Amino acid sequence: MLEPLFGVLALFPSADALLKAIPQVKERGFTRLEAYTPYPVHGIDEALDLPKSKLGILVFILASLGAICAFLFEWWTSTVSYPLLTAGKAYNGWQAWVPVMLEGTILVGTFTAALGMLFVFNRLPFFGNPMLRSKAVDEITRDKFALVIRPGDGGLDTSAAIAALRAAGGQAIEVVPAPHYRRAGLAxxxxxxxxxxxxxxxxxxxxxxxxxxxxxxxxxxEMENQPRLDAQAPDTFFASGRGMQLPPVGTVPRAFMPVLATNPDQGGKALVDPLPVTARVLERGRQQFDIHCAVCHDKLGTGKPWLDSTYEAQPTDLQSSTIRDASDGYLYWVISKGFASMPAYAADISPNDRWAIIRYVRALERSQDAPARDVK
Ligand code: HEC
Known part of the structure; x- marks a missing residue:
């Protein structure tokens, strides 16, 4: 039995010679042509009428999917599963997600390009290609250019193919048989x-x-042995002999608003509540008051501490007429700076929360001493 035929091969000395030969062979009616070159040759796709590769479409779809997945992942972690307030920025700040989306796009895109090319379009894995058994394969992978006429539906007239290749300037013409290769199976x-x-x-x-x-x-x-200063370690570089340095004099944290008034009365005149009176502010004030103040001043502000008798200080009754008549700025100063045995809370409570607490203290006072127009 005749061995099945892979095609008739001819070698050409240069890429130009190959490109010139292709239309000549086509003219003689051979349309199933394949070219083998040691490096990519421009114009060969057009010459062989190869359809445009669909790899780009695949990469585009999967890379877009990568970007979308990265976006959804960032959105979910930042706004749903673990919303973390960073420097007062919105949770759903998509601008911060762009680097991750870019990485997701590139990662999936490159993997799709490489693996898609190998496994989807080149149909790996198969072991062996008839061309590897040709005599010309050494030269093709070195410095020669091969054109192969493949059999069409009606088979191939070998002598006509040889003649066509020879006429087009082909050398070292050979008939390449097609031994049977199996594609990789389940086993x-x-x-x-x-x-x-x-x-x-x-x-x-x-x-x-x-x-x-x-x-x-x-x-x-490497990370463990790097030259570095541990916290609190001494160091001779600075005159102080310390490794850790204090920030320069006058440094303030971002968005830090110092309370400049030196006593509560001065504060009372200078400090003005910037917040609107809304249900949200009052709700926030109630929450913060219950967390920070109620333990000493009681939930109603009556000044009866929940602490036992070992806490000897006597918190002020926030319902008293003195506090009721004191200005909001006065209270703000007391919360920020502390007052006698009352500790300062500037480090624990943000400025806006301090104002919200004061709004809530005002509501507490009114709840215990409502004017007649409130109870109509
Ligand atoms: C550790 C207990 C404690 C906590 C917590 C506490 N205070 Fe006080 N507060 C005191 C004591 C004690 C005084 C009385 C100070 C004094 O006159 O010696 C006081 C006094 C005050 C005064 C009156 C100051 C004046 O002019 O007499 C105000 C107003 C006040 N606190 C508001 C608050 C607010 C608002 C909070 C919550 C942010 C708060 N306190 C949290 C213990 C506390």
């Missing part, structure tokens, strides 16, 4: 998967065993 895949799995297990358990058996040999110690 092959099972073997490969099992092999990779076994290799992973051996590597993983081997590493774990090695680390336990030789605990002093650490795999990577």
């Amino acid at each position: 092959w895949w099972a073997k490969v998967t099992a092999g990779i799995g076994a290799a992973c297990l051996v590597a993983g358990y081997g590493t774990a065993w090695a680390i336990r058996t030789f605990p002093t040999t650490k795999p990577m110690v």
